[in-house]
Amino acid sequence: MRVAGLIRSIAAIWVLVAVCFPAGARSAVIIDSILVRVYDNVGIVTADLNDALKHSREILRRAEVSVDWVQCPARRTGSVPAICDTSPGNSEMVVRLIEGAEKDRDKRPLGQPLLDRSRGTGVFATVFMNRVDRFAEVAQYSRSVVLGRAIAHEIGHLILGTDEHSATGLMREVWTVEQLVRNRSEDWQFSPAQTFELRSAWLAGGSLASKSQATPPKRPRT
Numbered sequence: 001m002r003v004a005g006l007i008r009s010i011a012a013i014w015v016l017v018a019v020c021f022p023a024g025a026r027s028a029v030i031i032d033s034i035l036v037r038v039y040d041n042v043g044i045v046t047a048d049l050n051d052a053l054k055h056s057r058e059i060l061r062r063a064e065v066s067v068d069w070v071q072c073p074a075r076r077t078g079s080v081p082a083i084c085d086t087s088p089g090n091s092e093m094v095v096r097l098i099e100g101a102e103k104d105r106d107k108r109p110l111g112q113p114l115l116d117r118s119r120g121t122g123v124f125a126t127v128f129m130n131r132v133d134r135f136a137e138v139a140q141y142s143r144s145v146v147l148g149r150a151i152a153h154e155i156g157h158l159i160l161g162t163d164e165h166s167a168t169g170l171m172r173e174v175w176t177v178e179q180l181v182r183n184r185s186e187d188w189q190f191s192p193a194q195t196f197e198l199r200s201a202w203l204a205g206g207s208l209a210s211k212s213q214a215t216p217p218k219r220p221r222t
């Protein structure tokens with residue numbers, strides 16, 4: 001019994017250490033890159049969109065999530081990557097930027113993930129540009145930075161496979177003008193706990209992993 005008790009104690013300590021150690025305390029493991037297609041239905045100025053995606057990538061990188069962007073402009077005035085016209089494959093996500101209804105420009109949230117709640121999966125999210133623009137305008141803040149943060153927030157939802165929010169950090173439900181102006185870094189990053197959740201969701205077969213590993217149900221031959 002003493003041996004069993006000792007084993008239980010060691011196990012309890014191990015679990016405690018595993019739960020309490022923030023992501024930064026473990027060896028950094030960069031998970032596989034996610035290819036994110038950005039379908040711009042608004043026609044955002046190229047420099048603004050590039051800047052936004054740079055901000056978004058940096059936020060995600062700090063959470064040990066590596067993303068590559070493919071920009072798919074709705075206004076086909078030039079060449080468009082061929083991938084934009086194909087169905088999303090494994091390890092791919094889609095972020096759609098749309099104008100949104102004028103009457104909703106003061107509304108929140110800034111974006112919306114499309115999730116399969118029963119499976120905890122999602123690969124598609126929308127960001128409402130009129131809400132992003134209005135938020136940035138009222139706060140007199142950079143539109144690109146707000147957009148980059150909104151995109152990172154939505155990708156967070158997709159990786160976690162949930163539309164739930166946290167009280168602090170980037171995954172807060174409500175972003176206020178005051179918070180934007182105050183610009184505390186911890187308000188606009190994934191917290192250590194969220195970083196841990198993101199990695200856990202991924203490694204445990206999160207949205208993309210489960211999608212790529214899923215095998216279609218066998219159907220009886222008819």
Ligand SMILES: [Zn+2]
Pocket residue numbers: 109153157163165172173
């Ligand atoms: Zn959200």
